Amino acid sequence: MIRAGVIGHPVSHSLSPRIHNRWFEETEIDGRYEAIDARPEDFVEAVRRAAGDGFVALNVTIPHKEKALEIADEASPSARAIGAANLLVFRDGKIFAENTDWCGFAEAVEREGGSLAGDTAVVLGAGGAAAGILYALQDFENVLLANRTRARAEALAGRFPNVTVVDWEKKLELGATESGLFVNTTSLGMAGYPTLGMILGDPGPAMVVDIVYAPMETKLIRAARKAGKPVANGLSMLVWQAVPSFEAFAGIPPKRPAATLADLEAELS
The missing domain is CATH 3.40.50.720 (NAD(P)-binding Rossmann-like Domain)
Incomplete structure (x- = not known):
């Protein structure tokens, strides 16, 4: 089973578990996406514990994104340029940092024209x-x-x-x-x-x-x-940044991200 999650403080409000667990079901992948609450002083330990417990990746949210980049062994050019990471991938005993937030913004803008x-x-x-x-x-x-x-x-x-x-x-x-x-x-x-x-x-x-x-x-x-x-909001950005994150730990893209966004918009409106 693929284990992934989101780490932040607070994190109970995060929609990411709903998004990614839905995508696991739709792609028929045996996976589970969890929320991990970690205070700033506990962040590094929590990340290393998750890696040791079999997590393949963690999305990172407020207030840990800059620290996430600091603890990574390697980082993408975009994460380095932005100065923060919202995705940590655990592979071969190393931590790889990525930033998909900018991708979510770009996709949201282009999809709305x-x-x-x-x-x-x-x-x-x-x-x-x-x-x-x-x-x-x-x-x-x-x-x-x-x-x-x-x-x-x-x-x-x-x-x-x-x-x-x-x-x-x-x-x-x-x-x-x-x-x-x-x-x-x-x-x-x-x-x-x-x-x-x-x-x-x-x-x-x-x-x-x-x-x-x-x-x-x-x-x-x-x-x-x-x-x-034309307009775009944070929910659109959240869903579209989740697409490359899901692909990073699941190995394939989600099937219906636009439908996920539409359903969340209808529910939260």
Whole structure:
């Protein structure tokens, strides 16, 4: 039996076990995907214990993605460039680090008719998700990055030659900037947090992405739909990043990822 899982803290809310266990059933693979809660101080021990217990891989979620890259014996170019790993594969006594978050973002954008290249893109936030998204946007000529803490944005922008930092106070202007993509990577708009308070002006973005999926339709997504713009949210990104993860430990791709996404959207709406 294939054993895999997701490790984070907290992790009980994760949808990954539902996604991957469904895919094990649909592909008729004898596998089990589990959630492992590990505090930061227990992370390394928990990973090594999982490897010793027969796990073939672990997805990694908040707050362990940077540490996951640190403990790996080898890492993919994308994980190195992003500075974080969301997938650890155990093979031949070694830990291999990969990052599929950027793949999930890219797939979500392209499936909704967006483009990963162009003149300008706008990204709000410089947290853990932003690095993977900036990695996916390297074919844009200029990416405007705004974060409440400018120093953090500048540190992140320094890793990508096409990124320009903009003051957070000017974020409303960014909503009216003509861009190929407008991406919110902050927690603003998430249930229990303040709303983003963005106004999408004219001409504004060609497409809007909000990594939040609780609620499924944030105020930003609602405004984009009203303006007739294509949108993508965090749930779409979650499902599409899971596809290469599943293939890494199952050996084959899932059969019906789009159906999985549709079912989750219907359930969580």
